[in-house]
Amino acid sequence: MTKDTALEARLLGKRYGGRTRGWALRECDFTLPAGRICALVGPNGAGKSTLLALAAGLLRPTEGTIDAPAREHLAYVAQDKPLHPRLSVADTLRMGRELNPGRWDDTVARRITEGGGFSSDTLVRELSGGQRTRVALALALGKRPELLLLDEPMADLDPLARHQLMGLLMADAAEHGTTVVMSSHILTELEGACDHLLLLHGGKVRLDGSVEELLAAHTLLTGPIADLAPHTVVESRTTGRQLTALVRHEGPVEGPWDTAEPSLEDLLLAHLRTTEGAPA
Numbered sequence: 259m260t261k262d263t264a265l266e267a268r269l270l271g272k273r274y275g276g277r278t279r280g281w282a283l284r285e286c287d288f289t290l291p292a293g294r295i296c297a298l299v300g301p302n303g304a305g306k307s308t309l310l311a312l313a314a315g316l317l318r319p320t321e322g323t324i325d326a327p328a329r330e331h332l333a334y335v336a337q338d339k340p341l342h343p344r345l346s347v348a349d350t351l352r353m354g355r356e357l358n359p360g361r362w363d364d365t366v367a368r369r370i371t372e373g374g375g376f377s378s379d380t381l382v383r384e385l386s387g388g389q390r391t392r393v394a395l396a397l398a399l400g401k402r403p404e405l406l407l408l409d410e411p412m413a414d415l416d417p418l419a420r421h422q423l424m425g426l427l428m429a430d431a432a433e434h435g436t437t438v439v440m441s442s443h444i445l446t447e448l449e450g451a452c453d454h455l456l457l458l459h460g461g462k463v464r465l466d467g468s469v470e471e472l473l474a475a476h477t478l479l480t481g482p483i484a485d486l487a488p489h490t491v492v493e494s495r496t497t498g499r500q501l502t503a504l505v506r507h508e509g510p511v512e513g514p515w516d517t518a519e520p521s522l523e524d525l526l527l528a529h530l531r532t533t534e535g536a537p538a
């Protein structure tokens with residue numbers, strides 16, 4: 259892995275034991291350049307949490323490899339945000355500072371916990387779900403990681419807190435060049451925040467690359483029904499004689515249609531809908 263790369267998977271596979279014994283991830287190949295804010299999307303059970311836990315070094319691949327920065331240079335916020343319930347917020351942050359000597363950024367940790375509606379002597383077990391999220395994010399950003407792995411970080415935050423923390427997170431990542439991988443089901447939350455995309459479905463990578471390039475490679479078209487070759491149709495619908503389609507274009511789209519560049523949400527929804535019935 260070169261220094262311009264933050265995360266790289268080669269033929270990565272993970273199969274869980276136990277009764278399910280299925281492949282959660284299979285043959286995943288991707289390279290995430292350093293400094294990107296990557297949206298990790300896919301339906302329930304697509305393998306997003308598994309991929310983040312593999313990247314964090316908490317799970318071992320069954321096959322293939324995943325290269326990430328060493329543990330002291332990455333931070334991972336799991337979906338269930340494990341924290342010590344009997345520690346106060348201040349003690350939790352103190353522990354963060356002691357575990358990360360010489361690196362700990364108290365300013366960002368405080369900025370995140372302030373405004374959460376709790377004082378620093380509150381015990382973790384007395385916090386609400388959204389307040390715990392703040393403390394978990396403060397611990398992760400305070401560590402000043404090169405790679406920040408966030409598993410549905412905003413799911414239990416109210417809209418105002420989500421807006422504030424997303425803004426803070428993005429500004430902090432931009433200032434320090436932090437690479438962020440963030441799973442989410444809230445597509446509007448990702449639009450405008452992420453510049454890289456990784457779409458998983460059935461344990462496989464279905465779409466991967468810079469948001470700008472992916473959007474520029476697709477065209478949304480509406481107009482009369484006609485042959486769309488040589489373009490690759492991602493999704494198409496007809497209403498009467500009217501065709502609406504999202505295509506991955508091969509050269510310029512010439513024809514009787516009105517064309518537009520899709521939004522990130524258009525692109526994701528079309529790909530999610532078409533992979534819905536696809537074999538895993």
Ligand SMILES: Nc1ncnc2c1ncn2[C@@H]1O[C@H](COP(=O)(O)OP(=O)(O)OP(=O)(O)O)[C@@H](O)[C@H]1O
Nearest residue numbers: 274276278282300301302303304305306307308309
């Ligand atoms: N500890 C486990 N033991 C057995 N199977 C597991 C385990 N964790 C996940 N799986 C299976 O692996 C697959 C991928 O799960 P994963 O949690 O990675 O998906 P996800 O994309 O994060 O889903 P969600 O959006 O619902 O959080 C699923 O089929 C799931 O049942």
